[in-house]
Amino acid sequence: MSGTRFIRDQRFFEEDNASYVAEVPVEDAPALETSEGKFLGKSVERYDGYHKVSGTALYTIDRQLKHALAARALRSPHPHAKIKKIDSSKAEALEGVMAVLHHGNAPDIPWHRDSKLFDTHLRYAGDEVALVVASTADVATEALNLVHVEYEVLPHETRTMEAMDDRAPELHDEGRLQGGEPATYARGEVEPALESADAVVSRSFTTATCVHNPTEPHNSVVFWDDDRLTVYDSTQGVFAMRNTLAEKLQIPASSIRVICPAMGGGFGCKLELSKHTVMAALAARQLGRPVSVVLDRREMNLAVGNRPNSIQHLRAAGTRDGQLTALVTDSYGMVGAYPSNAWMNWPLVVMYQCPNVSVTHRNVYSNLGPGRAFRAPGFPQGTFALDQVIDELAEALGIDTLELCQRNMATASQASGTPYTSKKLAECYERGAEAIGWSTRRNREPGSGAGPRKRGIGMASQVWGGGGGPPAGVTVMIQRDGSVQVVSGTQDIGTGTFTILQQTVAEALEIPLESISVRVGDTDGAPYGPLSGGSQTAPSMTPAAWSAGLELKQALLQGVAAGAEVPLESLSYADGEVRGTEQNWSLAEAMQVMREQTLVRTGLRAANAEGKIICSFGAQFVEVEVDTETGRIDVLRVVAAHDIGRVLNRRLLENQFEGGIMQGIGMALMEERVVDDVEGKVLSANLLDYRMPVMANTPEIEVIIPENIDTVANNLGVKGVGEPPIIPTAGAIANAVYNATGVRMTELPMTPDRVLMALLGAEEVSR
């Protein structure tokens, strides 16, 4: 390696700008400039595909350990209460029950800001009260009913606006707003801009709280070996989990191993350590036996995060020549009972060129399960509102929406003035519009289609970070027989990390995929990998793997030169071989001639370019059919045109787009956490009442990716693709519904009841 240095990297991650100190190579590996490599860019099969399809993939709960116990959490039935007394004697007397952990007998471990692992102050229905450990999950479940808890029930509030009222309970010492006060952002001066504009539109929007509901629930299997703790966990970050566990349990991180070999989805809810994992670790230590804990679907819907709701009041102003001159929002979002983030205003701040912007946002505490990052946190709900007022403003100005977007494309970050490493949004707009038939098939007059089933076309734009960055490392080892092993502390959360690392190393060393094995999702012996969130895994890890591969090439040449006693200059590397003037060496032969057992290099992700910002961009164009007699919306077609840098694997990329768009359709049309505000309880804590899209809801999806090998961003020119697909979907659908019906849907989800009543209401007004 050419040596390293330490830098401070500032970049956008998930919800906000973040700063990382990272060790990076002084010089990065040469970039791969070609768009279609021998392996990169090809739709090779998933590395773990066979195991997933055949059922032999081992997920967390498949680790059935000898003598393992099962644990279940007892949760508060009240939205707000204090525990006066716990009597677990009856539960403990049940045959098979091994322990009941609660605030009276478990260590005091701090959690969130001013609460504890086992807190006596319960702030939402679903908050953890105790952990029951028993011989089987059934026994533990039975024992839950036998733990007697005396509660002092306190007043609760689950409505966003009311939860800010002086009469609402205060859940934390900082008050009813997280951070104690509203969060603000401003540039330019909005008032004069609003006054001098040719058109100003103003509209309010609400979006419902959505729940991640991955197929695989949260679950952990933990055991101790002396003072070493091993945790199998369904997690989006094995290193992050290990480090937080070390902090909570006050043991060295080096004594903890976190393993997540296969995973059934996270979407953000598995980015952070949950209480049940720490409780299980405490129980396993106390009992000297492995403990497994699996959340059921009800717990999944109550206690492990959500995309917070939003209430947004927007104003947008523009001039007749198509300049966006002001954007103003006043917004609210419910973070729930503990700190999270309901901010949704980044699209408004950075999507379009706009000199005057003002934002006031409030993160409101309430007696409901706290939010967690959910695929592009804040961006889908922000875009839903923003791109509807853009659509409305365009109409008011007499300009085509697409044209208004094109005229106001930002050339540099609107927040910092920093130029982008690359931006192919113009091509996305152009090709997306062409594919959907924007100029020919759209209703010139919204709602003008004949008959009760009306079709319409709409669009929305996307901006996101997702450039990744250091610190991140990938180790590549060539064994004596020439086989290659890739090891990294990143993880594959179902998105294809195994596969793209295999492809990258195959590309670098020019060797077949089959000769490369990959191990990720294990902290032991692996270089650091960041959380798989913020679309950062591919752009952080593959450039590091590329570097490791290229460094190994050099090492092979040097090793063969020394071993075979030939001049280094006489050797070259091609097609997975070291080539000399008289002889070629395969990897196995090269290893043998240099008498090495393993040849190891760890590639480190290089620093991001200074003075530039990496963002992905895109636009989605949607065609819908609205049944005006039932209120039902069918999404017929989605064209997704996005600049996400290099395509590593087209098939994996389309998987990401299909999944993200379907999640966007769910958010737009049906997903909604329903709460009884009188009782303070969630009514939709199952997959029948919390509706998610099914195959029948799947439209035709066309994915368009402009060629963009952004080697200013990193040596492979990769940007992340996890989050961009979901960002514009709901906004584009809403605009398409407007184009179909002439009625604006300002409330998500656009369920048939809301659509039907909105259409009837509009009919009434026009009468």
Added chain:
Amino acid sequence: MRNFTYLQPENLKQAAKALEKNEAMVMGGGTDLLDLLKMDIAAPEQVLNLKSAGDAELRTIEEKDDKLRIGGLVTLAELAADDRLRRSYTVLQEAAAAAATPQLRNAGTLGGNLCQRPRCWYFRDPEFSCLRKGGDTCFAIDGRNKFHCVVGGGPCYIVHPSDTAVALLALGAEVRVRKGGKTRSVPIGEFFVLPEVDPQRETILGDGEFVVGVEVPAPGRDTRSSYTKFKFREGWDFAVVSVALVMDKAGGIVRGGTVALGGVAPVPWLDAGGSAALAGIGGQDRRLDAFAGALLAGAEPMTENEFKVPLTRNLAKRALVELLDR
């Protein structure tokens, strides 16, 4: 889930005897019962698996004496695939095919479908002690009631979840109920119980009584029927509103017929006004709005379910237009 004794009678006689002695819950396909047990909504001492009874009458569909006899253990999938139903009892075939998912239709039985418990989210949540579970409040009144009833409610406001019951009501079917050695026939309109009569039960079934099948009078040669189900999600969902339409048609004119509605009332709802307005429609007579307007007379929507009224009327109108052309 509480522990229970599992009874497996070999035949109907044994089943009837066991049910006279025990307060067992009867299981058909078990698709609803399992949920109720798991959520602690039902905690019976005994569960009787009727499927262990070998009697053919429980499992067959038979045309006899101008009647169609369907055994209580016939699955929804079998109903959906039956050609006799498709031809002459279309509304029932379509209702069975529209229920649940393929997996659930393979397991779920007609008897179980008629006797399933409501889907009200307050009833299904063990933490709400609602009227239907012996409590003293219907939480839907001041709570979230988008999916609750618009007619026939009070003091409880559930909707009946069955698709097949709505179709059978429109067809004028009778439910065959057995107790001990005796079997009686109950018109399906009298089989279901309104909450004003008893908010804790959905059917008239008393101690020891269970459903062994249904009998459907054969429709006339000019009878046409259809089932229109509106769901919030295309697959795996209960009816938000459904319309069962059975009518006699001659020369393109409706002579008379029956409209039964699902998703709007605590029981499958026979809509008298809508049924009466059917006669005469067809040909030049397109009094569709009058027909639609006659439906759901006296509806009293709750705070969040007003949409069910126009939705029902629009669906019924659409169903009628489509059936006129069939």
